[in-house]
Amino acid sequence: MSRDMMPHFELYQPDSLENALDLAKRLGRDGWIIAGGYDSLDWFKDRVKRPKALIDLGGIESLKGIRETPEGLEIGALTTLTEIERSPIVREKYGLLADAARRVASPQIRNAATLGGNLCQDARCWYYRYGVNCYRAGGNTCYADTPQGQNREHCLFGASRCVAVSPSDMGTAAVALDARMVVRNSSGERVIPAEEFFIGPAVDITRMTVLEPGDILTAVRFPAEWAGAKFYFEKVSDREAWDFALVSIASAMILENGVIRNVRMACGAVECVPRRLKVVEQTVTGSEPNEELAQLAGKTAVQGATPLNFNHFKIPLMENLVRRAIRAAA
Numbered sequence: 001m002s003r004d005m006m007p008h009f010e011l012y013q014p015d016s017l018e019n020a021l022d023l024a025k026r027l028g029r030d031g032w033i034i035a036g037g038y039d040s041l042d043w044f045k046d047r048v049k050r051p052k053a054l055i056d057l058g059g060i061e062s063l064k065g066i067r068e069t070p071e072g073l074e075i076g077a078l079t080t081l082t083e084i085e086r087s088p089i090v091r092e093k094y095g096l097l098a099d100a101a102r103r104v105a106s107p108q109i110r111n112a113a114t115l116g117g118n119l120c121q122d123a124r125c126w127y128y129r130y131g132v133n134c135y136r137a138g139g140n141t142c143y144a145d146t147p148q149g150q151n152r153e154h155c156l157f158g159a160s161r162c163v164a165v166s167p168s169d170m171g172t173a174a175v176a177l178d179a180r181m182v183v184r185n186s187s188g189e190r191v192i193p194a195e196e197f198f199i200g201p202a203v204d205i206t207r208m209t210v211l212e213p214g215d216i217l218t219a220v221r222f223p224a225e226w227a228g229a230k231f232y233f234e235k236v237s238d239r240e241a242w243d244f245a246l247v248s249i250a251s252a253m254i255l256e257n258g259v260i261r262n263v264r265m266a267c268g269a270v271e272c273v274p275r276r277l278k279v280v281e282q283t284v285t286g287s288e289p290n291e292e293l294a295q296l297a298g299k300t301a302v303q304g305a306t307p308l309n310f311n312h313f314k315i316p317l318m319e320n321l322v323r324r325a326i327r328a329a330a
Contacts, residue, residue, distance in 0.1 A: 006044040010053040017062055017184065020216060023055050025186040028213045031055050035078055035117035038109055043122070048131045063116075063218055066090060072224035074182075077116030077217045081170070082107070084115060094222055096231035096250055100173035103235045106242045116217045119171050119181075119197075120209055123164035123272075124244055125154065135161040136205050144308070151308040153246060156315065158271040160202035163308060165269045167244050169235060171198060172268035175276055176250035177226050182219040183211065191221070198273035208272070226252050226264075232325040235268070236317060245269040247314055249321035253289075253329050260284050265325060267301070270318055277301050280322060294326035 009032075014020040024031055032051035034040045035058070043049035057063060063078040066087050073094055075084065084090055085101040104110055104118060123129075123136060125144055133139035144151040145163045154163040166172075174181075174194040181197045183190050197209055211217065235248040248268035254261050263285055265277040280297050287293050298319035305315050 005047070006041075007047055007050050009044075009051055011056060012053060013056045013059055015059050017060055017216070017218065020055055020057055020060060021184060021186050021214075023053075024214045024216060027053050027055070031213070033057060033216060035120075036080070036113040037117075038105075038113050039117060039121040042129070046130060048129065057216070069221075070224075071221065072227060073222040075115055075220050075222070077119075077219055078114050081110040081113050081115065081118065085110065093227040094177065094231075096173050096177060096233050096252060097170070097222070099231065099233035100169045100235075100250065103233070103248075104169050109242070115170055115220060118168050119174065119220070120211060120217060121167055122208055123162070124167040125162075125164035126150070128164060136164065136201070138206075147309065149309065152310040153244070153269065154308055154311055155272060156270045156302075156305040156307055156311065156318070157275060158200050158202070158273065159306070160200060160205070160272075162201040162205055162272065164272060166198060166208060166271065166273050167269070168198075168274070169245060169248060169268060172245075172248055172250045172266050172274040173233065174220060174222075175266040175274040176252050176264045177222050178264060180221040180223075181217055182221065184216050184218050185214045189218075194220075194274075195276055200272040225262075226254075229254050230329050232328045234321055234324060236321070247317045247321060249318075249325050250274075251325040251329075255289075255329065258288050260287055260289060260329065265322070267318055267321070270305075270314060277322065279303070284326060289326050289329040291327070294323040294330075297326050298323040 030052040033055045064076045067074045081101040091098045127143040128136050155165045179194040181192045230253045232251040235245045237243040245268050251265045253263045263281050267275045280301050301322040302319045
Protein backbone atom coordinates (compact mmCIF):
# COMPACT_ATOMS: atom_id res chain seq x y z
CA MET A 1 0.00 0.00 0.00
CA SER A 2 2.98 2.32 0.49
CA ARG A 3 3.56 4.18 -2.78
CA ASP A 4 6.19 6.79 -1.84
CA MET A 5 4.71 9.26 -4.33
CA MET A 6 2.83 12.37 -3.33
CA PRO A 7 -0.29 13.64 -5.07
CA HIS A 8 -0.38 17.17 -6.46
CA PHE A 9 -1.17 20.04 -4.09
CA GLU A 10 -0.73 23.79 -3.90
CA LEU A 11 1.83 25.06 -1.38
CA TYR A 12 1.35 28.20 0.69
CA GLN A 13 4.14 29.55 2.91
CA PRO A 14 2.75 32.45 4.97
CA ASP A 15 5.22 34.67 6.79
CA SER A 16 2.84 35.73 9.56
CA LEU A 17 0.28 34.07 11.79
CA GLU A 18 -2.43 36.41 10.48
CA ASN A 19 -1.79 35.28 6.90
CA ALA A 20 -1.81 31.65 8.00
CA LEU A 21 -5.13 32.10 9.79
CA ASP A 22 -6.64 33.74 6.72
CA LEU A 23 -5.50 30.85 4.56
CA ALA A 24 -6.76 28.28 7.05
CA LYS A 25 -10.17 29.92 7.11
CA ARG A 26 -10.40 30.25 3.32
CA LEU A 27 -9.20 26.74 2.52
CA GLY A 28 -11.11 24.98 5.30
CA ARG A 29 -11.00 21.19 4.94
CA ASP A 30 -9.14 21.47 1.63
CA GLY A 31 -6.11 22.88 3.45
CA TRP A 32 -3.55 20.91 5.46
CA ILE A 33 -1.41 22.68 8.05
CA ILE A 34 2.16 21.42 8.18
CA ALA A 35 4.80 22.04 10.85
CA GLY A 36 7.91 19.81 10.82
CA GLY A 37 6.22 17.55 8.28
CA TYR A 38 7.26 14.12 9.55
CA ASP A 39 3.73 12.92 10.17
CA SER A 40 2.21 14.76 7.21
CA LEU A 41 4.65 13.57 4.55
CA ASP A 42 4.00 9.92 5.40
CA TRP A 43 0.30 10.48 4.82
CA PHE A 44 0.94 12.11 1.46
CA LYS A 45 3.44 9.55 0.21
CA ASP A 46 1.03 6.73 0.98
CA ARG A 47 -1.72 8.76 -0.75
CA VAL A 48 -4.10 8.15 2.14
CA LYS A 49 -4.57 11.90 2.65
CA ARG A 50 -5.04 14.06 -0.44
CA PRO A 51 -5.25 17.73 0.55
CA LYS A 52 -5.65 20.27 -2.22
CA ALA A 53 -3.34 22.73 -0.48
CA LEU A 54 -0.61 22.80 2.18
CA ILE A 55 -0.11 25.68 4.60
CA ASP A 56 3.54 25.51 5.70
CA LEU A 57 4.00 27.35 9.01
CA GLY A 58 7.79 27.01 9.01
CA GLY A 59 8.45 30.65 8.17
CA ILE A 60 6.42 32.15 11.03
CA GLU A 61 9.00 33.24 13.62
CA SER A 62 6.38 34.22 16.22
CA LEU A 63 5.47 30.53 16.60
CA LYS A 64 9.02 29.60 17.65
CA GLY A 65 10.97 29.95 20.87
CA ILE A 66 10.96 29.25 24.60
CA ARG A 67 9.95 32.12 26.87
CA GLU A 68 9.73 32.48 30.65
CA THR A 69 6.62 34.35 31.78
CA PRO A 70 5.28 35.40 35.20
CA GLU A 71 2.90 32.42 34.95
CA GLY A 72 5.59 29.87 34.05
CA LEU A 73 6.95 28.84 30.66
CA GLU A 74 5.59 29.31 27.14
CA ILE A 75 6.90 27.31 24.19
CA GLY A 76 5.98 28.18 20.63
CA ALA A 77 4.33 25.39 18.68
CA LEU A 78 7.05 25.49 15.99
CA THR A 79 9.89 25.07 18.48
CA THR A 80 11.84 21.96 17.57
CA LEU A 81 12.14 19.03 19.92
CA THR A 82 15.93 19.42 19.88
CA GLU A 83 15.58 22.99 21.17
CA ILE A 84 13.31 21.76 23.97
CA GLU A 85 15.64 18.88 24.81
CA ARG A 86 18.68 21.18 25.05
CA SER A 87 17.12 24.32 26.54
CA PRO A 88 18.82 25.22 29.87
CA ILE A 89 15.61 26.66 31.34
CA VAL A 90 13.60 23.57 30.35
CA ARG A 91 16.22 21.22 31.76
CA GLU A 92 16.47 23.21 35.00
CA LYS A 93 12.79 23.79 35.76
CA TYR A 94 10.74 21.46 33.53
CA GLY A 95 13.02 18.49 33.08
CA LEU A 96 10.08 16.23 32.27
CA LEU A 97 9.73 18.02 28.92
CA ALA A 98 13.40 17.60 28.09
CA ASP A 99 13.26 13.90 28.98
CA ALA A 100 10.16 13.34 26.85
CA ALA A 101 11.59 15.26 23.89
CA ARG A 102 14.82 13.28 24.08
CA ARG A 103 12.92 10.01 23.61
CA VAL A 104 11.10 11.04 20.44
CA ALA A 105 12.31 9.27 17.29
CA SER A 106 15.95 10.05 16.40
CA PRO A 107 18.25 13.11 16.63
CA GLN A 108 17.79 13.84 12.93
CA ILE A 109 14.01 13.89 13.27
CA ARG A 110 14.08 15.93 16.48
CA ASN A 111 16.12 18.59 14.67
CA ALA A 112 13.09 19.38 12.48
CA ALA A 113 10.09 17.91 14.32
CA THR A 114 8.15 20.45 16.35
CA LEU A 115 6.30 20.52 19.64
CA GLY A 116 3.02 21.33 17.88
CA GLY A 117 3.50 18.64 15.28
CA ASN A 118 4.18 15.98 17.91
CA LEU A 119 1.09 17.01 19.87
CA CYS A 120 -1.18 17.06 16.81
CA GLN A 121 -0.09 13.90 14.97
CA ASP A 122 -2.76 11.45 13.94
CA ALA A 123 -3.27 7.84 15.06
CA ARG A 124 -0.49 5.39 14.18
CA CYS A 125 -2.65 2.29 13.68
CA TRP A 126 -1.38 0.68 10.46
CA TYR A 127 -4.85 -0.32 9.28
CA TYR A 128 -5.85 3.33 9.36
CA ARG A 129 -2.52 4.68 8.12
CA TYR A 130 -2.45 2.41 5.08
CA GLY A 131 -5.88 3.27 3.82
CA VAL A 132 -8.05 0.45 5.16
CA ASN A 133 -11.67 1.59 5.43
CA CYS A 134 -11.90 1.30 9.22
CA TYR A 135 -14.21 3.21 11.58
CA ARG A 136 -11.76 6.11 11.90
CA ALA A 137 -11.53 6.34 8.10
CA GLY A 138 -15.31 6.33 7.69
CA GLY A 139 -15.97 2.59 7.44
CA ASN A 140 -17.86 0.25 9.75
CA THR A 141 -15.16 -2.06 11.17
CA CYS A 142 -12.16 -1.79 13.49
CA TYR A 143 -9.79 -4.28 11.89
CA ALA A 144 -7.41 -4.15 14.84
CA ASP A 145 -10.17 -5.23 17.23
CA THR A 146 -10.89 -8.62 15.66
CA PRO A 147 -9.72 -12.16 16.54
CA GLN A 148 -7.06 -11.92 13.82
CA GLY A 149 -6.33 -8.20 14.25
CA GLN A 150 -2.80 -7.01 14.90
CA ASN A 151 -3.29 -5.00 18.08
CA ARG A 152 -0.09 -5.41 20.11
CA GLU A 153 0.41 -1.63 20.31
CA HIS A 154 -3.24 -0.71 20.86
CA CYS A 155 -5.27 0.48 23.84
CA LEU A 156 -6.22 -0.91 27.25
CA PHE A 157 -8.76 1.80 28.08
CA GLY A 158 -11.32 4.02 26.41
CA ALA A 159 -12.03 2.02 23.25
CA SER A 160 -15.10 3.15 21.35
CA ARG A 161 -15.05 1.48 17.93
CA CYS A 162 -11.41 2.57 17.48
CA VAL A 163 -8.63 1.02 19.61
CA ALA A 164 -5.73 3.18 18.39
CA VAL A 165 -3.66 5.02 21.01
CA SER A 166 -2.33 8.56 21.19
CA PRO A 167 1.23 8.44 19.77
CA SER A 168 2.45 11.73 21.30
CA ASP A 169 5.24 11.53 23.88
CA MET A 170 5.03 15.29 24.39
CA GLY A 171 1.28 15.00 24.93
CA THR A 172 1.81 12.63 27.86
CA ALA A 173 4.26 15.08 29.43
CA ALA A 174 1.95 18.03 28.75
CA VAL A 175 -0.95 16.35 30.56
CA ALA A 176 1.28 15.52 33.53
CA LEU A 177 2.41 19.16 33.71
CA ASP A 178 -1.14 20.56 33.47
CA ALA A 179 -0.20 22.47 30.32
CA ARG A 180 -2.45 24.90 28.48
CA MET A 181 -2.75 24.82 24.68
CA VAL A 182 -3.09 28.19 22.96
CA VAL A 183 -5.25 27.83 19.85
CA ARG A 184 -5.99 30.60 17.36
CA ASN A 185 -8.46 30.92 14.50
CA SER A 186 -9.91 33.84 12.57
CA SER A 187 -12.37 34.51 15.41
CA GLY A 188 -9.79 34.84 18.16
CA GLU A 189 -7.83 32.87 20.73
CA ARG A 190 -8.79 30.20 23.22
CA VAL A 191 -6.71 28.43 25.87
CA ILE A 192 -7.44 24.74 26.41
CA PRO A 193 -6.16 22.47 29.20
CA ALA A 194 -3.99 19.70 27.77
CA GLU A 195 -6.28 17.07 29.23
CA GLU A 196 -9.17 18.51 27.20
CA PHE A 197 -7.11 19.14 24.06
CA PHE A 198 -6.91 15.43 23.27
CA ILE A 199 -10.20 13.67 22.50
CA GLY A 200 -11.16 10.02 22.17
CA PRO A 201 -13.29 8.26 19.55
CA ALA A 202 -16.40 8.48 21.71
CA VAL A 203 -16.22 12.27 21.24
CA ASP A 204 -15.16 12.36 17.59
CA ILE A 205 -13.64 9.35 15.87
CA THR A 206 -12.26 11.43 13.01
CA ARG A 207 -9.92 13.54 15.20
CA MET A 208 -7.32 13.05 17.93
CA THR A 209 -7.53 16.65 19.19
CA VAL A 210 -10.11 19.42 19.48
CA LEU A 211 -8.55 21.25 16.52
CA GLU A 212 -10.98 21.88 13.66
CA PRO A 213 -10.41 23.31 10.19
CA GLY A 214 -9.23 26.90 10.60
CA ASP A 215 -7.60 26.28 14.01
CA ILE A 216 -3.85 26.62 14.57
CA LEU A 217 -2.03 25.57 17.74
CA THR A 218 0.31 28.50 18.40
CA ALA A 219 1.92 27.80 21.79
CA VAL A 220 1.87 25.63 24.89
CA ARG A 221 2.01 27.13 28.40
CA PHE A 222 3.38 25.29 31.41
CA PRO A 223 2.36 26.63 34.85
CA ALA A 224 4.95 27.82 37.34
CA GLU A 225 3.37 25.58 39.98
CA TRP A 226 5.27 22.59 38.58
CA ALA A 227 8.61 24.30 37.98
CA GLY A 228 11.35 22.41 39.78
CA ALA A 229 9.12 19.53 40.85
CA LYS A 230 10.40 15.98 41.09
CA PHE A 231 9.90 14.51 37.62
CA TYR A 232 9.92 11.04 36.16
CA PHE A 233 9.58 10.01 32.52
CA GLU A 234 10.08 6.55 31.10
CA LYS A 235 9.15 5.19 27.71
CA VAL A 236 9.22 1.50 26.84
CA SER A 237 9.38 0.71 23.13
CA ASP A 238 10.65 -2.09 20.93
CA ARG A 239 13.68 0.01 19.99
CA GLU A 240 15.50 2.70 21.93
CA ALA A 241 15.28 5.12 19.01
CA TRP A 242 12.92 5.88 16.15
CA ASP A 243 9.97 4.07 17.70
CA PHE A 244 6.67 4.80 19.38
CA ALA A 245 5.88 3.88 22.97
CA LEU A 246 4.40 0.55 23.97
CA VAL A 247 3.69 2.22 27.32
CA SER A 248 5.12 5.41 28.83
CA ILE A 249 4.78 7.21 32.15
CA ALA A 250 5.13 10.92 32.96
CA SER A 251 5.00 12.10 36.55
CA ALA A 252 5.38 15.41 38.37
CA MET A 253 5.47 15.45 42.18
CA ILE A 254 5.85 18.10 44.86
CA LEU A 255 7.08 16.72 48.19
CA GLU A 256 7.10 18.42 51.57
CA ASN A 257 8.95 16.85 54.49
CA GLY A 258 9.13 13.58 52.59
CA VAL A 259 5.38 13.46 51.90
CA ILE A 260 3.69 13.83 48.51
CA ARG A 261 1.78 17.11 48.66
CA ASN A 262 0.75 17.28 45.01
CA VAL A 263 1.15 14.95 42.05
CA ARG A 264 0.07 14.53 38.44
CA MET A 265 0.67 11.35 36.48
CA ALA A 266 -0.17 10.33 32.93
CA CYS A 267 0.42 7.20 30.87
CA GLY A 268 0.95 7.16 27.14
CA ALA A 269 0.03 4.47 24.58
CA VAL A 270 -2.66 2.85 26.73
CA GLU A 271 -5.66 4.92 25.57
CA CYS A 272 -6.72 7.02 22.60
CA VAL A 273 -5.64 10.06 24.65
CA PRO A 274 -2.80 10.47 27.18
CA ARG A 275 -4.35 8.77 30.21
CA ARG A 276 -4.40 10.89 33.36
CA LEU A 277 -4.08 8.62 36.41
CA LYS A 278 -6.40 10.55 38.73
CA VAL A 279 -7.16 7.63 41.04
CA VAL A 280 -3.45 6.98 41.50
CA GLU A 281 -2.90 10.65 42.28
CA GLN A 282 -5.62 10.56 44.93
CA THR A 283 -4.21 7.34 46.36
CA VAL A 284 -0.65 8.58 46.85
CA THR A 285 -1.27 12.22 47.85
CA GLY A 286 -0.48 12.77 51.52
CA SER A 287 1.67 9.64 51.77
CA GLU A 288 5.39 9.01 51.96
CA PRO A 289 6.71 7.41 48.76
CA ASN A 290 7.91 3.92 49.61
CA GLU A 291 7.70 0.40 48.26
CA GLU A 292 4.32 -0.33 49.80
CA LEU A 293 2.85 2.80 48.24
CA ALA A 294 4.47 1.98 44.89
CA GLN A 295 2.84 -1.46 44.87
CA LEU A 296 -0.56 0.02 45.70
CA ALA A 297 -0.22 2.73 43.04
CA GLY A 298 0.69 0.19 40.37
CA LYS A 299 -2.30 -2.01 41.09
CA THR A 300 -4.60 1.01 41.20
CA ALA A 301 -3.35 2.27 37.83
CA VAL A 302 -4.40 -0.83 35.88
CA GLN A 303 -7.86 -1.29 37.36
CA GLY A 304 -10.41 -1.46 34.58
CA ALA A 305 -7.89 -2.32 31.85
CA THR A 306 -9.40 -4.32 29.01
CA PRO A 307 -6.64 -5.94 26.94
CA LEU A 308 -6.98 -7.04 23.34
CA ASN A 309 -5.76 -10.34 21.92
CA PHE A 310 -2.09 -9.44 21.68
CA ASN A 311 -1.46 -6.64 24.21
CA HIS A 312 -2.00 -8.32 27.59
CA PHE A 313 1.68 -7.59 28.35
CA LYS A 314 0.82 -3.88 28.60
CA ILE A 315 -0.97 -4.39 31.93
CA PRO A 316 2.07 -5.50 33.99
CA LEU A 317 4.21 -3.07 32.01
CA MET A 318 1.99 -0.13 32.92
CA GLU A 319 1.80 -1.32 36.54
CA ASN A 320 5.59 -1.51 36.78
CA LEU A 321 6.12 1.94 35.26
CA VAL A 322 3.80 3.52 37.82
CA ARG A 323 5.67 1.72 40.60
CA ARG A 324 8.97 3.02 39.28
CA ALA A 325 7.67 6.59 39.21
CA ILE A 326 6.75 6.34 42.91
CA ARG A 327 10.06 4.68 43.78
CA ALA A 328 11.95 7.46 41.99
CA ALA A 329 10.28 10.03 44.24
CA ALA A 330 11.66 8.20 47.26
